[in-house]
Amino acid sequence: MTTPPRRPRSDALQNRARLLEVAARAFAEEGLDAAPAAIARRAGVGVGTLYRHFPTREELVHAAYRHQLARACESVADLVDRYPAAEATRAWTAHFLDYAAAKSGMSAALDAVIASGADPFADSHALLAGAVGTLLDAGARDGTLRTDLTPDVVLLFMGGVAYSVRHGTPAQAGPLVDLLMAALTKDAPARPVGEEG
Secondary structure: OOOOOOOOOHHHHHHHHHHHHHHHHHHHHHHHHOOHHHHHHHHOOOHHHHHHHOOOHHHHHHHHHHHHHHHHHHHHHHHHHHOOHHHHHHHHHHHHHHHHHHHHHOHHHHHHHHHOOOOOOOOHHHHHHHHHHHHHHHHHHHOOEOOOOOHHHHHHHHHHHHHHHHHOOHHHHHHHHHHHHHHHEOOOOOOOOOOOO
16 A cells, blocks of 8 residues: 655745745846856755755746746636625736736746746646636626626737836836726727727
């Protein structure tokens, strides 16, 4: 009879999550110049702990990106439970913008992951579309969001907002999110998507 594998201790899980948070920030700011020893130090763990979890730099970059993606997508369920769909969508947009900024900052590091043969983006679109679909479904139920939009259209709009925020000024983020919400909420004019004005 085989014994089931031991579950990771909670402190080990916390160390791993902290490493991934710090690594995502470091790779976004410094690209591949971010030193693993410095990442471990900032995360408050030994470099041996880092290498035990992530034996190569590419594995660390890949895991840090996936952690940011998962954090953004997993936050939807809690937001929908706590707020009306329109408010949950506004709150989730902040998570999406954080994810998009991290992804953009990590682009050079992610290129190295792709060159190593891994595909960090394999299911990114599906996960993000699922998160947006959850928001739209909740909005259809409570009547706060339009029902004529698909997750793909909303993601394109959010991607445009994220691009504009990255290349604009911090002060422009709020008005851009306001425009996004005006387009998504029930009171926005309901014209079929793609219809010429």
